[in-house]
Amino acid sequence: MTEALATPQTTTTGGNGRRWKTDRFGLDLDLPRPPGEHGRIQGMPYRPVQFDADDLPTALRRAASWLQETELWLGEAVDVIAVRLDFFEDEPQSYAVKLLCAEDDLDGLTKATSAVAE
Structure with missing residues (x-):
């Protein structure tokens, strides 16, 4: 996992009032990431x-x-x-x-x- 992906960029508040930190791509920081070099979550929406x-x-x-x-x-x-x-x-x-x-x-x-x- 790269540092850019792990760095929190914003705090998001859902409709239920729950708040969480997301990376610059809007992914929850607690989202499990694919392990190793052969998997990744792409940043392209x-x-x-x-x-x-x-x-x-x-x-x-x-x-x-x-x-x-x-x-x-x-x-x-x-x-x-x-x-x-x-x-x-x-x-x-x-x-x-x-x-x-x-x-x-x-x-x-x-x-x-x-x-x-x-």
Whole structure:
């Protein structure tokens, strides 16, 4: 575990009034860390982006269209760590495609950083 990960950065108060210390990534300092060199908790936050539809091809097309539009806006490929498919039998929009994307791509940080570099 690196010092940066172990250093408390803030005290967080939950809805129940409980207070705890978190590291700079918002992780509870008491959270068990993976042992040794072959495990780690990554500091990169990810954000799910969901596309609902009545059928799977439509949900996939919506996800693909959003990815293309976002990559044009960003100026590079969006960092997608995972794709998840959900099916809800009793819902009108029964298919959901979720893309787990890097938060720094979605908050514009990558775009702002590349604009400054140019």
